[in-house]
Amino acid sequence: MGKAPFIVAGVDIGAATAKAVILNGGKELLSFSIMPTGHNVARAGESILNEALEKAGLSFNALKYIISTGYGRKAVEFADKPVTEIICHAAGAYQMMPHARTIIDIGGQDSKAIGLDDNGNVINFVMNDKCAAGTGRFLEVMAGVLGLKVSDLGAVSLTSEDPCEISSTCTIFAESEVVSLRAEGRSREDLICGIHRAMSHRVAIMAKPVGLKQEVVFTGGVAKNTGMKSALEKEMGLKISVPEEPQIMGALGAAILAEAQSRTP
Numbered sequence: 001m002g003k004a005p006f007i008v009a010g011v012d013i014g015a016a017t018a019k020a021v022i023l024n025g026g027k028e029l030l031s032f033s034i035m036p037t038g039h040n041v042a043r044a045g046e047s048i049l050n051e052a053l054e055k056a057g058l059s060f061n062a063l064k065y066i067i068s069t070g071y072g073r074k075a076v077e078f079a080d081k082p083v084t085e086i087i088c089h090a091a092g093a094y095q096m097m098p099h100a101r102t103i104i105d106i107g108g109q110d111s112k113a114i115g116l117d118d119n120g121n122v123i124n125f126v127m128n129d130k131c132a133a134g135t136g137r138f139l140e141v142m143a144g145v146l147g148l149k150v151s152d153l154g155a156v157s158l159t160s161e162d163p164c165e166i167s168s169t170c171t172i173f174a175e176s177e178v179v180s181l182r183a184e185g186r187s188r189e190d191l192i193c194g195i196h197r198a199m200s201h202r203v204a205i206m207a208k209p210v211g212l213k214q215e216v217v218f219t220g221g222v223a224k225n226t227g228m229k230s231a232l233e234k235e236m237g238l239k240i241s242v243p244e245e246p247q248i249m250g251a252l253g254a255a256i257l258a259e260a261q262s263r264t265p
Contacts, residue, residue, distance in 0.1 A: 016108025
């Protein structure tokens with residue numbers, strides 16, 4: 001087995017989690033890592049890359065080029081270049097699913113919709129990074145109210161037979177509404193399903209200006225929530241696909257761009 005001609009990395013520092021991807025020159029995924037960002041963004045960048053390198057059995061000196069992305073991209077001082085997360089998410093999702101024309105990305109602290117052309121280029125995007133509603137943080141708050149782990153929400157919501165109507169779009173008001181409905185005796189599954197529906201409605205409104213076109217790809221940590229995927233499909237009236245590891249699309253795209261950049265003389 002021949003040695004890869006060069007190795008590159010993508011580092012995505014999100015508000016909630018940090019991700020790193022290691023690729024070889026043939027765009028083969030050698031390793032990836034995910035961890036909480038924590039309070040020290042620069043340290044998170046170093047830690048996540050070191051973990052990914054260790055998984056791949058490589059040292060930092062093996063890397064030919066590194067691109068950083070995400071809200072903390074400029075804090076990654078060892079990166080050769082920072083690139084906006086919109087470009088990187090598009091590159092990562094298109095690499096994994098070339099038929100993608102719309103990307104719905106929901107992370108811990110923001111959500112975004114990205115429209116792609118037939119070549120994977122970004123033609124339009126919208127982003128919500130000012131309000132917790134429509135983000136993973138919204139689900140964290142609701143899970144806390146209901147005494148569940150965020151990872152349990154999807155499976156529980158799919159058992160609902162009579163979803164609650166959650167009318168508030170503000171996280172604080174929605175929390176109060178859920179508390180009141182719970183006091184009325186509504187089941188957790190109906191409450192969670194209602195929460196997913198309310199969140200999907202908000203995301204669909206946000207994404208509408210982009211123009212929802214098949215294939216729709218759902219990325220970000222919230223894409224692991226099967227209940228949220230189901231709610232989005234019903235709200236949008238479209239089939240949604242989820243990559244095998246939806247949380248690393250930004251880091252993967254950064255690594256893909258790093259691979260292309262490393263070929264530039």
